[in-house]
Amino acid sequence: MIPPTFDYHAPRSIDDAVKLLGSLGSEAKLLAGGHSLLPMMKLRFADPKHLIDLGKIAALKGIAQVANEIHIGAMTTENDLLRSALLAEKVPLLVEGAGWIADPQVRSKGTIGGDISHGDPGNDHPALMLALDASFVLKGPRGERVVKADGFFLGLYSTLLEPDEILTQIRVPIPAAGTGWSYQKLKRKTGDYATAATAVTLQMQGANVARVRIALTNVGPTALKADAAEAHLVGKPINDANLNEAARLAMSICDPTPDQRGDADYKRAMCGEMTRRALQAAHARAVKS
Numbered sequence: 001m002i003p004p005t006f007d008y009h010a011p012r013s014i015d016d017a018v019k020l021l022g023s024l025g026s027e028a029k030l031l032a033g034g035h036s037l038l039p040m041m042k043l044r045f046a047d048p049k050h051l052i053d054l055g056k057i058a059a060l061k062g063i064a065q066v067a068n069e070i071h072i073g074a075m076t077t078e079n080d081l082l083r084s085a086l087l088a089e090k091v092p093l094l095v096e097g098a099g100w101i102a103d104p105q106v107r108s109k110g111t112i113g114g115d116i117s118h119g120d121p122g123n124d125h126p127a128l129m130l131a132l133d134a135s136f137v138l139k140g141p142r143g144e145r146v147v148k149a150d151g152f153f154l155g156l157y158s159t160l161l162e163p164d165e166i167l168t169q170i171r172v173p174i175p176a177a178g179t180g181w182s183y184q185k186l187k188r189k190t191g192d193y194a195t196a197a198t199a200v201t202l203q204m205q206g207a208n209v210a211r212v213r214i215a216l217t218n219v220g221p222t223a224l225k226a227d228a229a230e231a232h233l234v235g236k237p238i239n240d241a242n243l244n245e246a247a248r249l250a251m252s253i254c255d256p257t258p259d260q261r262g263d264a265d266y267k268r269a270m271c272g273e274m275t276r277r278a279l280q281a282a283h284a285r286a287v288k289s
């Protein structure tokens with residue numbers, strides 16, 4: 001299927017991209033890897049008259065440590081995340097998560113910024129960002145603002161991004177030494193979105209949980225942060241009873257859409273199972289380190 005016609009723009013700087021987006025208004029769309037936008041255009045769910053390709057803006061690419069954070073340019077691809085020695089050492093959860101995304105073709109072009117900006121509850125980065133307590137740098141004609149991942153995802157394909165803003169950078173605090181982590185994703189086949197998935201970061205103090213963040217993929221209109229499950233675990237050991245209760249609390253906030261991956265009850269149950277497994281794996285890594 002062929003997308004509708006559009007004018008193509010390829011700015012070389014973030015400022016030029018912001019100006020273009022401001023002047024072209026609602027007729028324009030930003031193009032990153034194109035793996036969500038182009039399918040939507042082919043299906044006529046999107047019909048932008050102008051595409052502003054961010055691919056030629058060098059300042060939007062790369063992964064670097066800045067003090068206690070990792071800064072990732074929005075146009076950094078999934079493959080760049082997978083191959084980053086810095087991320088493997090400092091934020092391995094992001095490497096594990098990127099490896100679960102789609103298939104090799106999508107990972108070679110798809111970007112972390114596009115994955116986050118799209119606001120698709122099936123995308124994996126939103127839950128990873130919530131589990132990592134990341135922040136996003138948004139730039140528009142009124143300047144730059146930094147917003148937390150927690151609160152950024154508003155609903156189905158809806159985020160805090162204003163139509164004239166560009167997500168330029170993702171900032172991930174480097175987890176403290178001894179932090180366990182895991183992303184557990186159930187998918188039917190290579191290249192599929194999650195039936196359900198859970199991202200966890202976890203720190204222990206002695207035998208008890210000191211801090212935990214739990215975030216869920218594709219079981220609601222956005223990625224969901226399982227606050228009640230987190231609260232239940234803090235100050236307690238990881239054992240069957242506490243895992244079961246955390247899984248039950250995570251399941252209680254799910255509102256999945258039935259589709260070819262299963263009905264709502266099945267997806268809710270799989271969310272519970274992914275949550276249990278992610279907590280177990282994160283705990284094993286936390287006590288080993």
Ligand SMILES: Cc1cc2nc3c(=O)[nH]c(=O)nc-3n(C[C@H](O)[C@H](O)[C@H](O)COP(=O)(O)OP(=O)(O)OC[C@H]3O[C@@H](n4cnc5c(N)ncnc54)[C@H](O)[C@@H]3O)c2cc1C
Binds near residue numbers: 030033038113123192
């Ligand atoms: C077969 C298939 C399977 C997939 N499976 C998965 C999966 O399992 N998990 C997963 O997470 N994803 C999956 N995806 C989606 C894929 O990861 C996309 O690449 C991603 O959703 C969008 O990133 P992109 O760089 O391709 O963005 P694009 O498609 O170019 O853009 C997506 C949207 O975000 C906007 N946008 C892009 N960049 C910015 C920015 N910097 N600032 C503001 N707005 C911006 C665009 O205007 C557009 O509206 C799959 C895609 C396909 C085709």
